[in-house]
Amino acid sequence: MKIEDFKNKNTLNIPEDYFETLHSKxxxxxxxxKTTATPKRKRVLGWKSIGYAASIAIVxxxxxxxxxxxxxxxxxxxxxxxxxxxxxxxxxxxNYPIDDYTFYCYLTNTNMN
Amino acid sequence: xxxxxxxxKMITMQLKDENLRSAxxxxxxxxxxxxxxxxxxxxxxSHEDADDIVQDTFVKAWANIDKFRGDSxxxxxLYRIAINETLNFLSKNRISxxxxxxSEGAIAKQLESDVHFNGDRADALFREAIQRLPxxxxxxxxxxxxxxxKYEEISEILDTSVGALKASYHIAVKKIEDFLSNKD
Numbered sequence: 012m013k014i015e016d017f018k019n020k021n022t023l024n025i026p027e028d029y030f031e032t033l034h035s036k037x038x039x040x041x042x043x044x045k046t047t048a049t050p051k052r053k054r055v056l057g058w059k060s061i062g063y064a065a066s067i068a069i070v071x072x073x074x075x076x077x078x079x080x081x082x083x084x085x086x087x088x089x090x091x092x093x094x095x096x097x098x099x100x101x102x103x104x105x106n107y108p109i110d111d112y113t114f115y116c117y118l119t120n121t122n123m124n
Numbered sequence: 125x126x127x128x129x130x131x132x133k134m135i136t137m138q139l140k141d142e143n144l145r146s147a148x149x150x151x152x153x154x155x156x157x158x159x160x161x162x163x164x165x166x167x168x169x170s171h172e173d174a175d176d177i178v179q180d181t182f183v184k185a186w187a188n189i190d191k192f193r194g195d196s197x198x199x200x201x202l203y204r205i206a207i208n209e210t211l212n213f214l215s216k217n218r219i220s221x222x223x224x225x226x227s228e229g230a231i232a233k234q235l236e237s238d239v240h241f242n243g244d245r246a247d248a249l250f251r252e253a254i255q256r257l258p259x260x261x262x263x264x265x266x267x268x269x270x271x272x273x274k275y276e277e278i279s280e281i282l283d284t285s286v287g288a289l290k291a292s293y294h295i296a297v298k299k300i301e302d303f304l305s306n307k308d
Binding site for chain 1: 146149150153154157158161165166169171175178179182183185186187239240241242243246247250251269297300301304305307
């Protein structure tokens, strides 16, 4: 047998009117469905956007925490500065009779007893 | 039947226009559905399988219509989708390559019992010989022998050199003739 012997033999059949129905089946299946580009346009937030938002939220949270920690220290510094305020000390020296030892204890915050 | 006044350039432009796209695609289906169906049918043999795959091919083409830039012919693009769909189908159904263990004549016997096959024993054996070819060789053989495509067209679709296609076709012919000569 040579392969040319089979060349013009149509041995594979199709049902009657198959191609007429195939066209309408394909068109109704495809043209009624959306193309891939359409849903992409409708997407408002993607996973990347959510990731960026989460990263920003973490940075803001950590930044706020550090800021608050620093703010707490600054209050202590202010309090100490008030404690060693020059005007306050001069006022004490001029108006209240205190000896050198009492003044030393006051400045060093030590117990006089 | 295919449209006699089919204009490839015009249809390609209309496919890019959202308002004209559906009508243009309907013309494309009318123009190419038969060719694509027969291409698939020669690969899978079963009408029911070919029917499913040809529909999936056009549905996928429509879903990805935005990616078609018109760099290639519409037919080339459709053939590529059809080939991918067919090879995926064969792979999933594990009938892509006929194993050595499959007894000779088994495929022919199965084909003879198919209501959509009207050939004799020799025709069935010829189809079996083709089914025993590796997928790529089978594609090349079918496109050249049944669809009478030029090597240049096949080269464009399969992205393979003309020389390699000629070699592949001649090897396929030799294998089929060897298989058939053992059945004489």
